[in-house]
Amino acid sequence: MGTFQTKEYFCDFCVVGGGLAGTVAALAAARKGLRVVLIQDRPVLGGNSSSEIRVWVRGAKGIYNKETGILGEFEEENIYRNPTLAPTLWDSVLYGKIKGNPNITLLLNSSCMQAECDNGRILSVTAWQLTTYTWQKVYARFFADCSGDSVLAPLTGAAHRIGREAQSEYGESIAQPVADEKGMGMCCFFSARETDHPVKFTPPSWANVYETDEDFAVVSYKVNNLSTFRDHAVATSGTNFWWMELGGDGEAIVNTEETRDELVKIVFGIWDHIKNKGNHGYENWELDWVGFLPGKRESVRYIGEHVLKQSDIEEGGVFDDVVAYGGWPMDSLNPLGMKANSFDELPSQMHPAPSPYGISYRCLYSANIDNLFFAGRNISATHVGMSSIRVMGTCALMGQAIGTAAALCEKNGFLPRELRGTDLKKLQMQLQEDGVFLPGLPRQIPALSLSATLNLSDEQRSVLFNGIERPRSEEERNDIVLEKGASLVFSWEEKQKLSELRIQFDRDWERTSVTPNFKMQVFPMKLNEGKDFVPVKVADTIVRSFAVYADGEKIYECDNNYYALVKVPLSVEAKMLEVKMIDTWGNDRVHLFACDVK
Numbered sequence: 001m002g003t004f005q006t007k008e009y010f011c012d013f014c015v016v017g018g019g020l021a022g023t024v025a026a027l028a029a030a031r032k033g034l035r036v037v038l039i040q041d042r043p044v045l046g047g048n049s050s051s052e053i054r055v056w057v058r059g060a061k062g063i064y065n066k067e068t069g070i071l072g073e074f075e076e077e078n079i080y081r082n083p084t085l086a087p088t089l090w091d092s093v094l095y096g097k098i099k100g101n102p103n104i105t106l107l108l109n110s111s112c113m114q115a116e117c118d119n120g121r122i123l124s125v126t127a128w129q130l131t132t133y134t135w136q137k138v139y140a141r142f143f144a145d146c147s148g149d150s151v152l153a154p155l156t157g158a159a160h161r162i163g164r165e166a167q168s169e170y171g172e173s174i175a176q177p178v179a180d181e182k183g184m185g186m187c188c189f190f191s192a193r194e195t196d197h198p199v200k201f202t203p204p205s206w207a208n209v210y211e212t213d214e215d216f217a218v219v220s221y222k223v224n225n226l227s228t229f230r231d232h233a234v235a236t237s238g239t240n241f242w243w244m245e246l247g248g249d250g251e252a253i254v255n256t257e258e259t260r261d262e263l264v265k266i267v268f269g270i271w272d273h274i275k276n277k278g279n280h281g282y283e284n285w286e287l288d289w290v291g292f293l294p295g296k297r298e299s300v301r302y303i304g305e306h307v308l309k310q311s312d313i314e315e316g317g318v319f320d321d322v323v324a325y326g327g328w329p330m331d332s333l334n335p336l337g338m339k340a341n342s343f344d345e346l347p348s349q350m351h352p353a354p355s356p357y358g359i360s361y362r363c364l365y366s367a368n369i370d371n372l373f374f375a376g377r378n379i380s381a382t383h384v385g386m387s388s389i390r391v392m393g394t395c396a397l398m399g400q401a402i403g404t405a406a407a408l409c410e411k412n413g414f415l416p417r418e419l420r421g422t423d424l425k426k427l428q429m430q431l432q433e434d435g436v437f438l439p440g441l442p443r444q445i446p447a448l449s450l451s452a453t454l455n456l457s458d459e460q461r462s463v464l465f466n467g468i469e470r471p472r473s474e475e476e477r478n479d480i481v482l483e484k485g486a487s488l489v490f491s492w493e494e495k496q497k498l499s500e501l502r503i504q505f506d507r508d509w510e511r512t513s514v515t516p517n518f519k520m521q522v523f524p525m526k527l528n529e530g531k532d533f534v535p536v537k538v539a540d541t542i543v544r545s546f547a548v549y550a551d552g553e554k555i556y557e558c559d560n561n562y563y564a565l566v567k568v569p570l571s572v573e574a575k576m577l578e579v580k581m582i583d584t585w586g587n588d589r590v591h592l593f594a595c596d597v598k
Contacts, residue, residue: 006126006135009105011035013406014125014140016112019047020057020392021376021399022146023094024070028403028434030103034410037138038104039127041111042293045094047148049392049525051087053295054189056240057523059393060327061355063509064471069436071396072507073097073563076538078524079514080562083535085526107136112147115155121370122156142406142416144373146399149253150300158369159303164383172310172384174330174351182335183383184297185248186256188263189241190271191289192234192282194530199286201275208269211277216270216338230347232274234282236530237519243347244270245297248335252299260294266338267291297333297377297390304380305417306362313388317358318440321424323405323431324397325439327355332387353388356439361424364402365416373402373416393523397436404430433502435469435565442467448498449596452490456480469504469593479506482581482590490577490597498570498577500598501548501556506591507564508539513586538562540586547582550574570597 011034015026018040026038048055059067066072074093082089098106110127117123126137145152153160163181167173210216217230230243244266247259271287274280308317313330330351334340340347363380366372374380375398377390389395405427409419419427432443445465454461460480468478482488508514511521515536520526524536538544542564548556551574558566562585570577577597581590 004133004135006137009037009136009138011037011105011138011140012410013037013142013144013403014138015039015144015146016125016152017047017145017147017376018042018045018108019146019148019376019395020049020071021395022047022144023098024396024399025144025146025373025375025403025406026104027070027097027101028400029406030101032404032407034103034407036104037107037140038098039107039110039112039125039136039138041109043108044091045098046091047392048295049090051091052293053291054087054191054525054527055295055392056519056525056527057393058328058391060325061329062327063511064473065325065327065356066509067393067397068507068565069397069400069431069434071393071400072435072565075524076507076563079536080538083537085520085524085536087525090525110136112151112155115152117156117369120368122152122372125152125155141410142371142373144375144402144406145302145378146374146376148296148299148377150302150374150378152372153300153302156369156372158366158372161301161303162299170307170309170311170382172382174310174332175382175384183248183252183299184333184387185245185335185337186252186259186263186294186296187242187245188260188267188294189244189291189527190267190287192271192285192528193288195284195286196531198283201271201287203268203272203276206265207272208265210269210273216273216341232270234274234285234528236517236526236528236533238528240527241270243338245333245337245347246339247294248298248333248337249339252296256294260292263294264290264292298383298386299378301378301386302374302380303367304363304365304374305367306360306380308359308363308379308381308385308389310382310384312360313353313357313385316354316439317360319358319360321361321420322358322438322441323361323364323401323427324359324394325356325437326359326389326394327353327357328388328391328394329353330384330388332384358439359389359394359398361401361405361419361427364398364405370415370417373406375399375402400434400436401427401431404434435504437470443469443594446596446598448496448598449490452492452597455487455489464592464595471509479591479593482592484581484583484588484590486590487578487580488592488595489579492575495573495575498550498572498574498597501568501570501577501579502594502596502598503566503568503579504592504594505543505564505566506539506541506593508541511539513537513540538585539564540584541591542585543581543583543590544585545582547580549578549580551576
C-alpha cells in the first residue's frame, strides 16, 4: 500500500455503500447494539436519492403500501426539518442520523479496493479515502454489500450475475429469448425553477441539438398497456426525465465516465430544446442544477440461496421467510436508452406486479461467501425480478432486514444462512416492532398488553390489537379514533414491570395534509419547482403532544413529536398506565393504529 498511512477498525458489521439500503442497514444494526463501520465512496449519503443525483424515492404502488420503518423516520425528519425540500438538507437528515449514533463509524469519500478472505469468509476490506490519502482497513464478523455495483463480488469471489437471463433459465415469459450481458442504463438529471420573468438559456457549444420532438422522442403512444414515452413536461408534478438514459448496452461499470460525458450533452441539449426549439411555454423557467454523477439502475447482481424471479413476484412473494416487500411494476428500460427512437424500440416496458409482494430473506445473503449480506438493486434476483425491486423504497426495506438480521446473527453466533425457524420468526417480529410492514403477517401484541383492562369497547380493543398498523383499504382502516385530550388507560390487578410503551400514530396515508402535490405525497422530494410549489408540513394526523402517567404520576411528556412511530422507555412498576393524547399537528381527532406496552 505504499507510503500512505493505514488506519484499522474492528467492528461487528461492515457495510459497504451508503445509499438508502446501506444507510438503513447500518442504522438498524447499530440500534441493536452492533459496532458498525459504514463505508461510502461519496461525500454524502443517500446514493441515488442524494443531492448529487436526485432520483425520487419510489416503492410499492398504492397509498396503503407505503414503506415505513427507518425510511419512514427519515421521511418524517425531512418533512419537519426541510419543508422546502432542499436536496442538500435531505443529505443532512441522513448524515445526522448516522453521525448521531455512537455505534457507527462513518467513512465518507472511501472507495472499497481490496478484500481479505479465508475459507469462504471475508476477514477484512480496505478502502482508499480520497480526502485524507489514507487506507482504511476494516475487520468485521459480518459484511454487507449495498454498493449497487456489488464491489465485493470480484474482490471475494462471491457468486454473481451480469445481464439478462434467457426465458428458459427461470421460466420467465417476459425475459429475453436469449441471454445477454445488457441491462438498464444510467441517467443524469437536471432541476429547473419557474420565475416571474422571462429567462434566456444559452447552451454550451458541445451540447446535443434536438430541433424537434422527433429528434429524441416518440410521441405519446401505448401498446398493450406496456409502453411508456418520453414526456418532457417540466412542472412541479411533471416528469423527472427518467428517459435521458444511456449505458445499458455496454460495460455498465467500466464505461461510466464515458457514458456520463454523453449524458451531460443530452441534458443540456434537452433543456436547449425545451427553451429554444419551438413554443413549449417555458419562457419563465431557468435551469438551476445539472447532475454530473449518473444514477445507475443495473450492473452486477449477487446470487444467493434464492433468486427472486418473475413467478415469485406474480404469485405475490408468499415466502415463509418474508422480511421485506416490493410492489413496483416489473419496469425494464431499454438498454439502448436514448439510442432507441422508433416505434419498434420502446424506451421502457412496464409489466404489472401485485402490490405488495413479499421478498425472501434467502435473497439477501451470498450462496458461497458465509458472512456476506447484500441489499439494494444488487440482491439475488433475475433481471426481471430486479426491474421491480430496484426502487429505493424497496431497497431501504431490504437494508433494514439485513441490518436487523446481522444483529441477531451476532447475538446467537449464526451465519446468515443459519438464521432459520424460530430465529427467523424473531427477525420478522423485530422488524415489525421497528415499524416494518410484512405482507400477510400481523404484528404480535405483547402479552402484557393483552392481559390489561382498557377503557375501550370490545370492538375498539380488537382493532387496536389486530396487529395491522395501516389501512388495507378505505373500508378496512384498522385504527381507533379518540378525541383530542382523551386518554388510553391500561390497568392490571397487580403491579407490573413496564419497560416500553409503543404507539403507532396515523401518518396520513393519503398524504393530503402533508402536501397538495401528488409527486411529493409519494415521498417528499422535488426536482423541478413551479410557482405552484407548496412547502410540505408534518401530517395533521400525527400526535404532536402527549403525556404518560404511571399510577397517576406523570413519568413522560413530549410536546413536539413529529414521528408516526413512537417508543417510550418506561422502567417503572405500576398497576395503571395512562397515555393522554393532548394535541395533534392539525387534526380534530386522534387516530391510533397501535398502542401497547411490554
